Amino acid sequence: MRAEGRFSEAGELVCPAGTPAALRTAVDAGADSVYCGFRNATNARNFPGLNFSPEELEASVAYAHQRGAKVLLALNTYPPAGKVDLWRDAAAIAARVGVDACIVADMGVAQHIATNHPSLRLHLSVQAAASSPEAIRYYCQNFGVKRVVLPRILTIPEIRAIKQEIPCEIETFIFGNHGLMVEGRCSLTNWMTGESTNMDGVCSPAAKVTYEEDADGALRSCLGGVTIDSFAPGETAGYPTICKGRYTAPHRPEGYYAFEEPVSLNLSRLLPDLMEAGVHAFKIEGRQRSKSYVRKVVGSFREAVDAIRAGATPDLADLVALTEGQKETQGAFKTKKWR
Amino acid sequence: MTDATTHRPASRWPIFPTAPVRALLQPVLARVVRRIARRHPEMFARIAPYQQADFLIVARELPFALHLRPDPEQPVFRAVPRYPLPDHDARIEGPFMLLLNLVDGEDDGDAAFFSRDLVISGNTEAVVSLRNALDDVDGSIAQETADLFGPPGRAVLGVLRRRSGT
């Protein structure tokens, strides 16, 4: 099997690409796999000017395969009733151009691919929110899922325990935007904007985001006209997402980060522990980021993984400048206290 | 509300009439944008909904701003006064070398935004589309532009890059 042969070595680096140029950059920087999506609602980064046409995907698959890298297609949104064909068509293109796996969340989409494209490998998206061995086994047994992308809510001991009870590979996020809500179960954007993360593939769509500079030089970020946050002059900023905003509660009149502060996940120091816990693949978030981000982050983690594989201590480049709010966290992975 | 005309960002340029400078620049800028439009048609496809949008690019160190309309048929790229700025759909403001590096995919726009070095206002989706479109261009637009002007062009780019240490 072509696909299985390509997915053998643990420590696989799964890297983001929002454009063909970013995909080539990721491959050249040492990505083992690159994940990307079509220019429509079938994936969770349906952003303006981003993503791939079928022709671009075909050329990109060829580029990656010539250099020994794989291409994973994100089909990880939930088709609303009446629009399922868009997802089915995307799967058919994926099969035709030879992508190495599809990353899915919706049971209907998973079942369609398992039935109609049985040779297409399936990965379970983080959007499916499968956070227990039972949930993961459900997708493995019914749709032949070969890999699960775990939600960013588990500690390393918990990941190790899950690994012992499931028949598939584990992929975890190691760097990038740190989603706070259980992915695939969040309608916050739809509440504010009328566009749905699950159905339309958008989180805080740029068309509904405005930045306003107040008289005192503070930067106010708004979504759908609602103030998400206000940054004093010189204070580092974050994405205009509801879960990274500052709000007041009756006993917190001064305003506070009710969910999480602008911060990025960086697990570079935990890579050996994750590998030892049975994590097969490391995912870097950021299909909406630039080639420059891809080059720096992928290059840095490539060196780190290679060092670990060679039994050496990785030299961890400082990636903090690329992080949201210019702050890093190990999130839930390090301690249960994060919850 | 955002209004670039109400405050004057720190500039080491005194306020002086920039019309003569701009007049000298216009044919050069026009040549640059026509060439980019010819060489990178795929970039314009990515900004399809905003091909008629007016972007103002404000380099903090320059005494004038740049007006870009990414219309593949009739691209506009010209120097405009900073005070007051003309009407626009979106404004992108930052240090000159940062803007140059963003165009070239050498810097990350989100990171520059997080650090507050890059300021955007107006139609956010237009800005994001332009950013994503530029990012899909392989190679250096700055270098291509410098090459357009032969050795003098390359010399100027070299000086700029050395000054900013990139």
Add this chain to the structure above:
Amino acid sequence: MELTLGPLAYHWTVERKRDFYARIADEAPVDTVYLGEVICSKRAPFFEREMPQVIERLQRGGKRVVLCSLAEVMLKRERQATADLMESEDHEIEINNAAGLLARDGRSHRVGPFLNAYNEATITWMADQGATHVCLPTEMPGEAVGIAAKAARDLDLGVEVQVFGRAPLAVSARCYHARAHGRTKDNCQFICEDDPDGMPLATRDDQPILRVNGIQTQSESYIELLAELPEMKALGITHARLLPQNVDMVAVAQVFNDVLNSGLDADDGRSRLSTICAGTAFSNGFWHGVAGYRHINRKAVAA
């Protein structure tokens, strides 16, 4: 179309819950009552001892009782609670997490709103796996609901949509109630009990927008789909779900029942509802495919 009372999302005291369900049993014009802790596994033990009496009381009042599983299953106790519930043969169950689907193994069940049954393909798959009834995700627009409902009806499934109560907008592994009080989830001391209708969050320019309920984030305003009931009925929706809020839920159910079955005008119903839910705004944006918080006036739409 039948009215149902969805599961209580909040951490009310045992006495209060007991009294609440006793009154629902006796007075509320709803046919089905969903019971069980869906949000936080730490809360569940408090009410477990009361459950048999509450179930019996509701059944005596003529209500069909459905037991709900947790939306988030991660910890051992959550896995165990889910597995135990799936062994139930005495009551219908509503499943809110794929872990439950595995344990249920094809035996009959209802599909909860957290299982993301967004489309006809998924609903068909779920029906094949033993689903008898599906509660659609709250954020689905009416247009898609109509197509999903038709598919479900063709398969003989019940179809349910939330018509009242705060919109469930997100769940997390982190407890935001604990965080607001400088605590962690493991050391929360059940601070969420202090907010029987959720903890309000406002923007820093004083616009109330969200409610925190432990690990869940909800809308500030209540969803209210009174004027949409005839359309929903015509689309084949069989059940309309009222989510319990900290208001007179018997009165709320009566308003919905009057609009549904006694010819009460929707606008008059809304004014009655406004009195019952004083201080809370209503929204129907999700149904109309616009920002969820908005309220679209049906007459303006028709004009």
